[in-house]
Amino acid sequence: MLTPRFKLSQDENHVFITIHAPYTNIGDTEIDVDGENFLFVSSPYFLRLRLPGKIVENDKSKGSYVCDSGDFNLTFDKDSPGEHFENLEMITSLLAPRDIPDINPSLVELLEEDGITIEDREVDDDSKKYAFGFANKITTEFVNIGSEFPQIFELRVPEQVALDERHVLRIQHEDDKFSSDHYLADLYDDELLAPYLTAVPFWEASDFNKNAEFTDDEVAILKELPNKHYLLNKTEYRQVLFGLVDILYGYCYDKRTTLNESTVESSWTINKLSSTFSWFCVFKDIKHVLIACFRRALIYPIFRNFELCKKVRNDVVSLLKKGKKFLIKCVLEIHQMFNSSSDARYILNQLYIKDYLVFLQKCRNEEFDELYNNIINIDVTKKDLDLELEELEAAAELVQKEETDVLENEMAVRMASMTLLPGVRRSNGPYLEESDDESNTSSSDSSSNSSDESSDLDSDDDPS
Template sequence: MITPAFELTQDPDFLTVIIRVPYARASEFDVYFEGEDFKFYAKPYFLRLTLPGRIVEDGREKASYDADKGTFTIRLPKETPGQYFEGLDMLTSLLAPKKSRSAKPLVEEIAASAELSEEEEEEFDWEVEQTLYEKNAESTLPLQYRYGFGNLRSGVFQRLQDELSDVIDVKDPDQTPADERTRKRLAAEAAKFDPDHYLADFFEDETIQHVLKYKPWWVDAHKKMVALQGESHQEHDTRTFVTFSEEEREQLRKFTNKSYLLDKRSRHHAYLGLIDILLAYCYEIRVNEGDKNVESSWNIRKLSATLCWLENFTSIHNVLISFGRRVLCYPLHRHFGLVIRAVSDAVMILQLGKAAVLKCLLDIHKIFMESEPAYILNDLFITDYCIWIQKTKTKKLAALSASLQETALTKSHIGFELEELEAAAVLVQEEERMLKAAGTVSKQQLLSSESETSETEESSSTSSSETEGSDSDEPESSTSEDEKINSLQDTLQEERTAPLIDCNGLRQGTNTSMFELGDEKSKVSLQSTSVPGKLIEELEKQMHTAIRLAEQTEDLATASCVLQEQEENHVSEPDRCSKDTSGNGNFLEVPSKTNPLLLLCSTKEDED
């Protein structure tokens, strides 16, 4: 017999069952319904449902058949008008048979009833009770350790050694206890953490900021739910927030419904493992902006310690720490902001109820089915989660989301000294910025200094060219200075032989006098009688220039010293100075046997 595709909808008074049977004969079908039971048969299709509410046969029921679509539509009146039937989209749970009276199912149903009674508690402590480790406890442990959903599996990886390394990170899980898995996981994460990668994503986070702005489908659904919180029957409108595609409904129909015998500790592990898997899924959806790729399967199972290390968590805080550490160690984008945003996404999914959680689990199931080695994780975890979550109470998930929202996670909890790394990196950045700024200022000062030096050199070159008329090469400077002295001596000799009025070098019968310093380019025209003060000032300037030129070279300075000594020894005082009778000033004429030099003593008539 084939289980047909079906769908259930409701209004305040009727429950509608839509059954797709394209190869059945419309004239040959049977429908039976009473209380919570519904049965449909049309060869080769058979459908049996256990409804979440009671229906009644009172003459208002109606059935129709669409030959083009091959669907039966059956409307059944509710026993209590206005009653809301919860979980009509949980198709796998609807396929559950009625309670059996046999011995084995009786034990399973009693366990299930005990679990449901536990679910009814409003207050729930998510912290698992822990006991001290005892050395002699090892002898009482089983030879093979358990793992999987509710720790119901063991010995699976003994026959899957080839696929083991591609699916999980723990080696030999059947012989590795849970506490040792945790220690090895923490050591592997500590060895994998890369501070450079983390700091690169921390400072250059343009891509990550773009990813953080992405809005998955549950964001809009959550906004709609919050907007309708004040309205009546808002908890009944889950289907308006979360809808399943035909492909997802087909997945649900393929699951085999079963009950799970879980004790309190196993239920805690199941809920905490669910949070861990949802966090990894939220990260994957956000960083890829809803698109799937070849790395999607790897991302989900790598970020979830439940899937990758078969971890059994004891608290929500431990789940968050594990997820945060793995986000900062393994994927491409390693940013703490992605961890916080994934937690926020998981809270919204849990607040939307089990329909939203189931939709995420179905997507994970599909991703793993398309990855060759990851299908093993479907058999170990995801398929059982898809079946189990359909029987979970909505208020239980609401309490779980509240506990998740209240649990704080900071960078100091991660254990990689993230705050210290960031502070050190900021200091290094500040120092580099200051050094760069100082280098820029120094470069500007250097350029300014070079510019000033260049201008000074050009000015000095021009001045030297105008006053000396000599080359700038240093080896020729000594010869140039000797030529200047000889030229000055020739000028003195010429002025002695020329017709003079006095020793100033002023010619008779002329108004001007030319004073030469051996350089034809440097000639000064002076007024002879009209401006005596300017003549003295110009002569002083020329003499200062000559003195500076003499000081520039060591040879000239030595010659000047020798000349002064000769003057003091061989020239008498009256010969040194001849008084100017014209009233323009006094000139000192110092004769020398070898190198006569003209010196100027500019004194005014009123000075002694």
């Protein structure tokens, strides 16, 4: 059976359900409402929803089918008039749970009110020492994944490298890749970087609508995701949120450096700038995340500039402020980029993105408010990056000063050797010395072309 595309909306007293089910047999269609539960069956389509509030099927209920579009348009009364149903646009969260196992078997697939349970108790689990994927729930699947996808993962054997060791290896690898020449070239090329430093992300445009409806393509992805309940301890929960910041940083860098027009290279950029994707890393705090993002943005992409890094950090903040619906749309765009990548980045959707799409639908907006407030209060300095940027810049400025001094000296020498006016001879020094009577002859005598006087002129002083 196929899950049809669907959309829900509401007013004060009604819930409106639109189901896209073309080429179905209307005579065989079955619709059932039981409180929060809604069932639609019309071969080959099957849809079972759990709504955030109760609806009733009564004489006022309405239904129609539009043949041209293949849409069922249904209207039901709310059991409690005036009640506001939260998260009606969160497609995956409305789907009743499926029995189909996913790649993260330890995630409990239950449907509850919020979908996320955070345990107070921290449990030391040796089996997770070498884990990876969303919330580090993958421990046995995808053996040798790093070796199979070397174009995606810089860490080749995550199943053999403990979580706390990955950052050490990552930093060593990044240090080897850092190019001081490239960094300094971008530092002093104001004309090259100007368009990207002054760019405005599309979500800051005056006509941007953060509550825009999900497109048909976006709904098609969301409706196929399994509706899960996430059982996480506090550490895992924070790591998931920090990983989201790490991923969004690469997304924001791409949007700024392509002037909001993502290219075929965008999936590479997001993949490469994310330590989560490239190294299966997890983070202990927000500053840890930002330092890793800044470092990678100064090492791998084509534009490597510290001020640009700070601009992208601000873009992440402004993106988080737009709320979870827009966040989901951004992650959906990343999902589509990875699926269309020629380098098999669909594997990142399996490991991380699909779970993030489900997880985000279950989060409260307050979580994102706290997240961007934490980012705002973090100041990342050049010294924090451990790339010796300040020393490089000081050395470059010294070299520039020396080159400037040399040029100024050369110019002074040239100016000193030039004759300002034709027929006027420079003296050999700032003062005139009296020599003999011939040096004080009249102007008529000094204008003579005697061979003795001509022999005193240097070739550079010859006005002819």
